[in-house]
Amino acid sequence: MTWSWEHFFQYLFSGYIVEGAWTTVWLAVVSMILGCSLGVVLAFMKMSDRRPMRLIANTYIWLWRGTPLLVQLVIIYTGLPQIGIRLGVVESAILALSLHEGAYFAEIVRAGVMSVNKGQEDASKALGMTWAQQMRIVTIPQAIRVIIPPLGNQFNLMLKTTSLASVISMEELLRHAQQLAQIEFRVLEVYLVAACWYILLTTIWAQVQKRLESHYEKPFGPAGKPEAAPSINKIADITSTQA
Amino acid sequence: MNTVEHTRNADRTLGDPIVQISNVAKSFHGNKVLHDVSLTVRQGEVVVIAGRSGSGKSTLLRCVDYLETIDSGEIRACGHLMGFKESAGGKRTALKEADIARQRQDLGMVFQSFNLFPHLTVLDNIVVPPVQVLKADEDATRAHARELLDRVGLPDKENAYPSQLSGGQQQRVAIARALAMKPKVMLFDEPTSALDPEMISEVLDVMIDLSTQGMTMIAVTHEMGFARAAADRVLLMHDGHIVEEAPPEKFFNNPDSEHTRLFLSKILSH
Ligand SMILES: Nc1ncnc2c1ncn2[C@@H]1O[C@H](COP(=O)(O)OP(=O)(O)OP(=O)(O)O)[C@@H](O)[C@H]1O
Ligand SMILES: [Mg+2]
Numbered sequence: 001m002t003w004s005w006e007h008f009f010q011y012l013f014s015g016y017i018v019e020g021a022w023t024t025v026w027l028a029v030v031s032m033i034l035g036c037s038l039g040v041v042l043a044f045m046k047m048s049d050r051r052p053m054r055l056i057a058n059t060y061i062w063l064w065r066g067t068p069l070l071v072q073l074v075i076i077y078t079g080l081p082q083i084g085i086r087l088g089v090v091e092s093a094i095l096a097l098s099l100h101e102g103a104y105f106a107e108i109v110r111a112g113v114m115s116v117n118k119g120q121e122d123a124s125k126a127l128g129m130t131w132a133q134q135m136r137i138v139t140i141p142q143a144i145r146v147i148i149p150p151l152g153n154q155f156n157l158m159l160k161t162t163s164l165a166s167v168i169s170m171e172e173l174l175r176h177a178q179q180l181a182q183i184e185f186r187v188l189e190v191y192l193v194a195a196c197w198y199i200l201l202t203t204i205w206a207q208v209q210k211r212l213e214s215h216y217e218k219p220f221g222p223a224g225k226p227e228a229a230p231s232i233n234k235i236a237d238i239t240s241t242q243a
Numbered sequence: 244m245n246t247v248e249h250t251r252n253a254d255r256t257l258g259d260p261i262v263q264i265s266n267v268a269k270s271f272h273g274n275k276v277l278h279d280v281s282l283t284v285r286q287g288e289v290v291v292i293a294g295r296s297g298s299g300k301s302t303l304l305r306c307v308d309y310l311e312t313i314d315s316g317e318i319r320a321c322g323h324l325m326g327f328k329e330s331a332g333g334k335r336t337a338l339k340e341a342d343i344a345r346q347r348q349d350l351g352m353v354f355q356s357f358n359l360f361p362h363l364t365v366l367d368n369i370v371v372p373p374v375q376v377l378k379a380d381e382d383a384t385r386a387h388a389r390e391l392l393d394r395v396g397l398p399d400k401e402n403a404y405p406s407q408l409s410g411g412q413q414q415r416v417a418i419a420r421a422l423a424m425k426p427k428v429m430l431f432d433e434p435t436s437a438l439d440p441e442m443i444s445e446v447l448d449v450m451i452d453l454s455t456q457g458m459t460m461i462a463v464t465h466e467m468g469f470a471r472a473a474a475d476r477v478l479l480m481h482d483g484h485i486v487e488e489a490p491p492e493k494f495f496n497n498p499d500s501e502h503t504r505l506f507l508s509k510i511l512s513h
Pocket of ligand 1: 271272276294295296297298299300301302303
């Protein structure tokens with residue numbers, strides 16, 4: 001069988017593939033939202049001054065970062081039923097992806113919060129802020145700038161990592177490509193179509209990420225260099241040149 | 244530093260004790276930084292604390308605001324037993340952080356490194372804390388903030404961001420921000436040490452102005468011109484002890500402690 005452009009374009013815009021791509025998008029978005037929420041909780045547990053909290057968070061992060069997502073996925077979907085926990089394909093996929101994301105995002109959030117100058121905490125406390133007020137008014141708005149770029153990278157990874165869920169027969173992009181390949185036998189065309197859709201999704205995301213980053217990267221306040229008070233010498237210079 | 248006239252009002256009437264530090268001790272990891280420090284500051288009084296680096300000045304000030312916990316002794320400020328709740332039987336229990344936050348509302352603190360909120364405009368730096376923390380009326384707070392900016396000589400900077408200001412301007416905003424909480428006591432930790440020499444006096448002028456208006460102040464500073472002009476008492480800390488405690492005339496001309504003489508000779512030779 002030789003390469004066929006005709007089949008390639010036929011698959012590229014086939015409803016079945018587009019449907020798979022759409023599933024990939026929402027699976028990534030939902031897992032990212034849940035994973036990031038878990039990551040925030042874990043990050044604050046890790047920074048807690050209570051030892052059990054830190055222990056739980058650290059153990060979780062250690063376990064989830066130390067094992068492959070693929071293994072976590074099959075444990076959740078095919079292993080848990082053995083002890084009576086039966087989750088559907090979609091639930092298992094979302095659960096595995098978000099639990100995994102949480103472990104990575106926790107470190108990102110922690111790094112962001114730690115990047116905020118210690119003096120900000122002193123000032124917040126001295127102004128009578130509670131810890132929650134300090135986080136909301138002072139720390140988080142500053143930490144966001146540090147968190148946004150790695151958050152963007154995580155979502156790029158997530159868009160591609162969802163393909164692992166095909167092994168538990170989640171009907172996402174790769175799974176639909178596999179099904180199509182089994183019927184059509186045009187393996188190269190079909191998988192290149194899948195690759196094209198992934199690159200389209202990650203490219204669109206890259207543009208969004210660029211916007212977000214440029215929004216959060218610019219220095220606080222309007223662009224421009226710090227305005228120094230004119231020194232006595234400068235004023236003397238001005239007056240002497242005018243004279 | 245310009246030669247400031249003796250603006251200190253000799254017959255300024257001091258009120259009741261407002262800050263009482265009693266036998267406070269504090270260590271960091273076994274390293275004792277404060278040894279049995281006691282100090283009473285009365286309402287309207289201006290106390291300057293000097294002492295060489297590492298003598299415990301910042302730690303003492305931070306303990307007053309309970310930014311640091313203490314190992315023993317007690318600190319009473321603005322009617323609060325800082326960090327603790329006292330029940331009828333005299334039993335003490337450590338307060339939760341939200342309650343300590345409430346105690347801190349009565350004290351204002353100004354830091355060496357300004358610590359303005361870089362993501363907020365000058366006006367928001369001043370308005371947001373009272374509105375969020377004290378649930379103060381926003382319009383009234385904004386009007387008060389503008390008055391304060393006027394008072395610290397920065398009426399035209401309300402829309403600037405901290406990064407657009409010079410150090411001296413930032414520190415004056417930090418003072419305005421602390422004052423917006425209407426504190427009963429102001430604590431200053433080397434407010435001018437991070438400033439270029441030409442900006443020091445603009446900050447000290449604001450502090451002197453504040454002192455003449457009756458604000459109770461505890462200021463850690465090596466600006467002896469300020470001590471002469473505004474202080475009721477000058478203290479010298481040495482290795483976690485207060486070794487000298489005297490009115491400015493006596494502190495500068497006839498100190499009791501050898502440490503003070505040594506300290507003054509070093510300061511004045513600079
Ligand atoms: N958070 C901390 N952890 C450990 N040690 C500390 C801490 N803060 C202060 N110290 C130590 O306590 C001692 C007193 O510090 P402190 O900052 O109170 O001195 P200082 O008189 O303010 O000095 P400086 O003039 O340099 O500001 C120093 O030896 C310092 O290293
Ligand atoms: Mg200090």
